Amino acid sequence: MAKQLLKGNHAIVKGALLAGCRLYFGYPITPASEIAEGAALYFPRLGGTFLQAESEVAAINMVYGASSGGLRVMTASSSPGISLKQEGVSYAASAELPMVIVNIMRGGPGLGNIAPEQSDYNQVVKGGGHGNYKVPVLAPNSVQEMCNLTMLAFDIAEKYRTPVYILADGYIGQMMEPVEFPKPVMNLPRHDWAIYADAESKDNLIASIYLDPEELEEHNRKLQRKYAEIEKNEVRLEEFMLDDAKYVLIGYGIVSRMLKTAVEKLRNENIPIGLLRPKTLFPFPSKKIKEITQRIEKFMVIEMSNGQMIDDVRLAVEGKIPIEFYNRMGGVVPSTDEIVEQVKKQLLQGERG
Amino acid sequence: MATKILEKAKSFYDTYERNPSADKKMPHYCPGCGHGNVHKMIAEALDDFGVADKSILISPVGCSVFAYYYFDVGNIQAAHGRAPAVATGIKRAHPDSVVISYQGDGDLAAIGTAEILHAANRGENLTVFFVNNAIYGMTGGQMAPTTLVGQKTTTTPLGRQPGNEGFPIKVAELISQLEAPVYVERVSLVDNKLRAKARIAIRKAIKNQVDNLGFSLVEILSPCPSGWKLDPVDSLKWIEENMHKNFPIGVFRDLTKEVEPYKIEKVNPNSDEIINLLDISGENDLSLKSTETSDKYKNPEIKIAGFGGQGILLMGAALAQAGMFADYHVSWLPSYGPEMRGGTANCHVNVRSKEVGSPMVSLPTVLIGMNRPSLEKFENDVVPGGIIIYDSSLIDIKPKRTDIEVLAIPATKMADDIGNTRIANMLVMGAYIGYTNLLPKEAIYESLKTAIKRKRFIEINEKAVDAGYEFGKSHRK
Ligand SMILES: Cc1ncc(C[n+]2csc(CCOP(=O)(O)OP(=O)(O)O)c2C)c(N)n1
Numbered sequence: 001m002a003k004q005l006l007k008g009n010h011a012i013v014k015g016a017l018l019a020g021c022r023l024y025f026g027y028p029i030t031p032a033s034e035i036a037e038g039a040a041l042y043f044p045r046l047g048g049t050f051l052q053a054e055s056e057v058a059a060i061n062m063v064y065g066a067s068s069g070g071l072r073v074m075t076a077s078s079s080p081g082i083s084l085k086q087e088g089v090s091y092a093a094s095a096e097l098p099m100v101i102v103n104i105m106r107g108g109p110g111l112g113n114i115a116p117e118q119s120d121y122n123q124v125v126k127g128g129g130h131g132n133y134k135v136p137v138l139a140p141n142s143v144q145e146m147c148n149l150t151m152l153a154f155d156i157a158e159k160y161r162t163p164v165y166i167l168a169d170g171y172i173g174q175m176m177e178p179v180e181f182p183k184p185v186m187n188l189p190r191h192d193w194a195i196y197a198d199a200e201s202k203d204n205l206i207a208s209i210y211l212d213p214e215e216l217e218e219h220n221r222k223l224q225r226k227y228a229e230i231e232k233n234e235v236r237l238e239e240f241m242l243d244d245a246k247y248v249l250i251g252y253g254i255v256s257r258m259l260k261t262a263v264e265k266l267r268n269e270n271i272p273i274g275l276l277r278p279k280t281l282f283p284f285p286s287k288k289i290k291e292i293t294q295r296i297e298k299f300m301v302i303e304m305s306n307g308q309m310i311d312d313v314r315l316a317v318e319g320k321i322p323i324e325f326y327n328r329m330g331g332v333v334p335s336t337d338e339i340v341e342q343v344k345k346q347l348l349q350g351e352r353g
Numbered sequence: 354m355a356t357k358i359l360e361k362a363k364s365f366y367d368t369y370e371r372n373p374s375a376d377k378k379m380p381h382y383c384p385g386c387g388h389g390n391v392h393k394m395i396a397e398a399l400d401d402f403g404v405a406d407k408s409i410l411i412s413p414v415g416c417s418v419f420a421y422y423y424f425d426v427g428n429i430q431a432a433h434g435r436a437p438a439v440a441t442g443i444k445r446a447h448p449d450s451v452v453i454s455y456q457g458d459g460d461l462a463a464i465g466t467a468e469i470l471h472a473a474n475r476g477e478n479l480t481v482f483f484v485n486n487a488i489y490g491m492t493g494g495q496m497a498p499t500t501l502v503g504q505k506t507t508t509t510p511l512g513r514q515p516g517n518e519g520f521p522i523k524v525a526e527l528i529s530q531l532e533a534p535v536y537v538e539r540v541s542l543v544d545n546k547l548r549a550k551a552r553i554a555i556r557k558a559i560k561n562q563v564d565n566l567g568f569s570l571v572e573i574l575s576p577c578p579s580g581w582k583l584d585p586v587d588s589l590k591w592i593e594e595n596m597h598k599n600f601p602i603g604v605f606r607d608l609t610k611e612v613e614p615y616k617i618e619k620v621n622p623n624s625d626e627i628i629n630l631l632d633i634s635g636e637n638d639l640s641l642k643s644t645e646t647s648d649k650y651k652n653p654e655i656k657i658a659g660f661g662g663q664g665i666l667l668m669g670a671a672l673a674q675a676g677m678f679a680d681y682h683v684s685w686l687p688s689y690g691p692e693m694r695g696g697t698a699n700c701h702v703n704v705r706s707k708e709v710g711s712p713m714v715s716l717p718t719v720l721i722g723m724n725r726p727s728l729e730k731f732e733n734d735v736v737p738g739g740i741i742i743y744d745s746s747l748i749d750i751k752p753k754r755t756d757i758e759v760l761a762i763p764a765t766k767m768a769d770d771i772g773n774t775r776i777a778n779m780l781v782m783g784a785y786i787g788y789t790n791l792l793p794k795e796a797i798y799e800s801l802k803t804a805i806k807r808k809r810f811i812e813i814n815e816k817a818v819d820a821g822y823e824f825g826k827s828h829r830k
């Protein structure tokens with residue numbers, strides 16, 4: 001198949017359809033609206049449904065309903081809309097409904113702005129709604145990954161019966177890069193838990209209510225076992241020039257692209273530096289970080305948020321080596337040169353940024 | 354009244370195994386509660402139409418949160434107020450199903466007002482049963498949106514006061530004002546005669562969905578003896594004496610005989626059709642010969658800037674695409690949203706022989722300036738040895754830098770001469786390619802085919818590229 005130059009947001013739509021998703025429910029919001037617009041064009045073409053809901057609250061509950069029917073279904077939004085969806089995600093996590101939720105992050109808090117930020121890390125990676133739940137989070141850093149990770153998200157969602165997030169930002173959503181499309185997924189299996197409006201599936205119940213505390217505790221334990229399983233099997237990361245590195249940068253999403261170029265530039269100056277990019281934020285590549293901690297001098301975490309992912313790095317490093325930090329917020333994207341400068345200041349000269 | 358549920362409809366389970374209480378035969382509702390009656394009428398209707406197997410009941414949050422204990426159908430329990438959205442989702446997933454959204458007054462008329470109004474307004478082919486008992490039963494008797502003026506509840510201890518809490522919401526009236534709903538009726542459970550009418554209305558609302566007619570809602574005035582602190586008999590009297598005045602029973606909308614049943618069309622494309630429908634078929638192996646470009650022009654990091662409307666983003670996209678056709682790694686990053694409303698536009702393009710790292714170009718090796726503010730703003734960012742290309746018919750100043758190459762092209766004037774001011778962007782792009790020989794011209798032609806939406810404009814754009822290319826080529830250093 002041909003390579004196509006495509007916006008990240010459109011790659012998500014095509015990836016979802018290639019993954020066999022035929023149901024989309026969403027509410028427009030910049031910088032995620034191209035996903036709704038693309039879905040409005042392509043979902044009906046393939047015999048699917050696109051519905052513009054009355055709110056993000058309604059949209060996520062439509063997804064909840066459609067997922068109960070055993071079909072692949074998705075929604076997409078940006079930060080303020082994700083805040084509204086949290087109730088529904090909590091219900092879906094408890095009812096163990098597979099679904100894909102895309103968050104093209106923008107600047108916050110409040111109405112903030114529509115420029116790219118990464119400040120939803122906590123509300124997406126740590127559960128976000130009420131209750132003891134977590135949701136797998138995939139963090140693409142290219143348009144190709146917007147397509148591929150969206151497809152993967154549907155598989156993970158079904159394998160573990162859980163909502164899955166695609167967490168990207170305004171830049172990855174808006175930018176264009178060449179995409180090579182995989183083949184469409186055909187003949188998706190029937191699920192024994194879902195309701196297909198037939199005699200065979202009629203005894204199924206989709207619910208999140210457990211009045212008896214012991215029973216609810218057992219349900220919670222079951223969910224935690226599932227998350228442990230996900231942590232065991234689904235960690236994904238990219239390593240770049242780690243083998244002989246003394247210093248390692250950690251960043252995800254769009255930031256990791258700047259970091260890669262920064263590493264190249266610093267390597268040209270013979271600085272032994274590498275990059276670790278989490279592709280999954282839950283599960284977080286803690287094991288890998290622990291392992292590297294044994295053999296390097298310092299980490300530096302770079303975020304477009306107020307220090308959210310760094311908490312997970314700290315947990316993995318357990319105070320054994322220093323972790324420097326550099327961030328921008330409000331929609332300001334750090335440039336490669338800015339990062340190079342900060343690395344030199346903080347990692348090499350030990351100045352605090 | 355609750356005992357009547359024992360005359361089991363087939364659409365009820367024989368025993369209520371999901372009910373954790375010891376008695377698997379009795380429903381969990383209070384004696385004299387209206388929910389049991391309504392359940393029975395629904396179950397009997399499902400029996401009669403023979404649709405239980407394909408029926409799906411959405412249990413709300415409220416006393417009927419456990420409706421799934423009883424109905425031998427597919428069951429989904431929804432969040433408070435969201436049942437119509439959940440119903441919409443599963444109905445769209447399985448259009449052949451019969452989906453019932455069962456809701457109380459808090460659920461439907463307070464927290465879920467948006468969801469019910471919009472499901473009704475879309476004309477979803479759903480059946481909604483709205484049990485109006487003028488109170489929050491489950492949470493212990495607080496005010497509902499349908500609580501009557503003066504009615505005492507735990508949160509209106511002195512009685513509901515319109516000055517503070519507003520008036521009771523009339524749901525049947527409200528929904529019937531919308532264009533899409535097919536059938537809206539309010540019924541009451543106070544005596545045998547009215548119960549018979551309620552039964553007919555409930556059947557009709559389900560039948561409408563079975564016949565694919567559209568949205569039906571039945572509001573049922575229903576007793577809540579526990580919430581009202583009355584015995585079951587007085588509760589019925591209370592409905593008759595108080596609720597009927599506020600909530601007149603009757604049909605508010607009925608287009609059952611007028612509307613056409615909608616048809617469910619099934620489209621199920623195969624693998625090849627999907628690829629075509631997604632516009633991702635076709636090959637772009639153009640086998641273009643690579644061009645000889647001097648080392649200093651390789652792997653450019655390009656910033657293109659100008660006014661909105663000058664085709665800045667399009668120029669960048671065409672350039673990136675041409676790069677892709679010539680087998681380079683490329684990226685295109687636009688300014689978007691309000692950034693553009695101020696009338697300026699810019700984009701960042703990378704054309705590299707290796708994987709593109711940062712798609713953001715803060716220090717460009719190539720600056721293409723299409724208006725004076727852009728040139729002034731970005732001139733100093735260009736790396737030493739880089740190139741500035743600018744439209745000298747629009748920009749009346751010259752770059753001050755001496756450590757860079759400068760190509761001034763009177764693009765707008767040349768575009769006017771060819772016959773369309775708007776192709777100035779393609780002239781400049783052509784000039785950049787002609788000057789650097791970064792890409793074969795064919796790659797640009799190919800990218801114009803996808804970048805330019807209106808086919809009749811392709812030819813003139815090609816002309817512009819050609820003219821620009823020759824200009825650039827003749828100015829090569
Ligand atoms: C988000 C949320 N807010 C509040 C509640 C608490 N709550 C449960 S049921 C209910 C009211 C139910 O009243 P109604 O819909 O009239 O049903 P009834 O119990 O009278 O049948 C409320 C407020 C909840 N479960 N969820």
Ligand code: SF4
Pocket residue numbers: 381382383385386387388416486490491576577578579580
């Ligand atoms: S509290 Fe009211 S609505 Fe709830 S079960 Fe009892 S009588 Fe019925």
